[in-house]
Amino acid sequence: MSIRIFITGGTFDKEYNELTGQLYFNDSHLPEMLELGRNLVPVEVRTLMMVDSLEMTGDDRELIAEHCRKSKEDKIIITHGTDTMAETAKLLAQKIKDKTIVITGAMIPYKFGSSDGLFNLGSALAFVQTLPPGVYVAMNGRCFNGENVRKNRETGVFEELKV
């Protein structure tokens, strides 16, 4: 069965607007990244929103949870801004118990040529295929339990809440 990929935005998909000099969201680069990785795992991709995760609302998170719940695939990857990734993971961990959900993102936009996004996407795809049902965050090559993770804002890396 296919793996479901939900896109919600985040640094992953930010681009540089050369007229305004601002970062913005256009289309997702996920299909291009999967092609670059020569991915042959069947995937179904759907964009749910395109937001900076600092601006993600409670309603947005409910929408994501609802889509995970209704998805016929039982393996799900969510691309997400890193700032509130842990918050979404916690909500999903409470609501969805019977599916393997891996949330991932990037510290540097894919379009900036030196992104960690391609590495993270590869790891997320591998984790979602091998881990038992549960909600996980895949960043820094590691896989965290969705209820026990935070982004360290000072260092920019993910770490366990309690080891």
Add this chain to the structure above:
Amino acid sequence: MSIRIFITGGTFDKEYNELTGQLYFNDSHLPEMLELGRNLVPVEVRTLMMVDSLEMTGDDRELIAEHCRKSKEDKIIITHGTDTMAETAKLLAQKIKDKTIVITGAMIPYKFGSSDGLFNLGSALAFVQTLPPGVYVAMNGRCFNGENVRKNRETGVFEELKV
């Protein structure tokens, strides 16, 4: 415990010699790639050889097996040319039963800017952390049993020998 990474060469690490116009091996780009991916999984990297896998000999493969056998880490990633990756996997599968070994590589050199190597490295790191002892090939986002995989030379993709 750390994950052991053995480097053997392959397309992954090929560079362009601007004086001769030939592709060649210099130092491995693996440390740079792990940094780019913001990897925080502890790894120990060692270069065993730097060869095109079409030129890998039986002795070379024995050397790789010997290093896997003696490695104190029980999770091992091997970067390897794609052309004879399946052959090495087969040999290792016969010789090493108590470790998780994931072999990966790339179709395009990392230095050429559009490599699948970063994606594959991310997936290999995830597979090696989650899979039970055995020998695997991680390519195209997928994970193959090391005794049941081949590279399709016409399409350039990896596939099961028998499904």
Add this chain to the structure above:
Amino acid sequence: MSIRIFITGGTFDKEYNELTGQLYFNDSHLPEMLELGRNLVPVEVRTLMMVDSLEMTGDDRELIAEHCRKSKEDKIIITHGTDTMAETAKLLAQKIKDKTIVITGAMIPYKFGSSDGLFNLGSALAFVQTLPPGVYVAMNGRCFNGENVRKNRETGVFEELKV
């Protein structure tokens, strides 16, 4: 004699801060770009400021003019944000009559991998070597008289004020 290069900032040199998600200035990428272009024209590089050209003040422009006036080299390249490049060109054209000054910049930061900066730098270096004394803007492969150029804010391209 060497060519003098003055760096003033602009999109050319913007980077992505992965902790804040903002664009910012760090060191200039100019030396790296000259190396990438295998440049062998002798150059002397000096950073005068690192500002977004929308924030460049009258005092900043006077400082640039002063440095151009005092420079012992009579061929000068200035890297500059595109938004007020034409304004600086106009001021310099009034003040400096005996040197060849070429102002250039980029629409996309060099670090974002798809920048026009390397192309523009190559053209600026060629124009400064071949044009008679005067102040010029080198963008879009073209060379404009510094007193007869503007950036079209809607299209992002440079054009003559009057043809």
Add this chain to the structure above:
Amino acid sequence: MSIRIFITGGTFDKEYNELTGQLYFNDSHLPEMLELGRNLVPVEVRTLMMVDSLEMTGDDRELIAEHCRKSKEDKIIITHGTDTMAETAKLLAQKIKDKTIVITGAMIPYKFGSSDGLFNLGSALAFVQTLPPGVYVAMNGRCFNGENVRKNRETGVFEELKV
């Protein structure tokens, strides 16, 4: 009037064939590079051949000269492999006296992400617009008289035959 660009191959346009592991020629990347550089100088591009310049024959060079002679544009850029660029320049310098011809190329293929090609293309476009009739080689940010240049095979840089 437009600038004529003739494509003859060379490192500039080499790509990596992921099935054979060899470098090869596919379509030229020149239009993509001009777009990346936001070029707005009118150009007419025509591919004359796609060869490694070490394999360029006398007939090939005659063909290039013939196209330069017949071209209605009097400003011409030729992209060319670096190894025999000087030889072609010499032939053209003998045959064409009334046009400005700038030959350029690259040490690293454009597709390899760290090419000098974009820098050289920018400089060639600037040189061809500003220099008087004659045949020139534009490499390393410099512009050489086509009858007084050679590629130093040991260092990979271009230099005058006699200074």
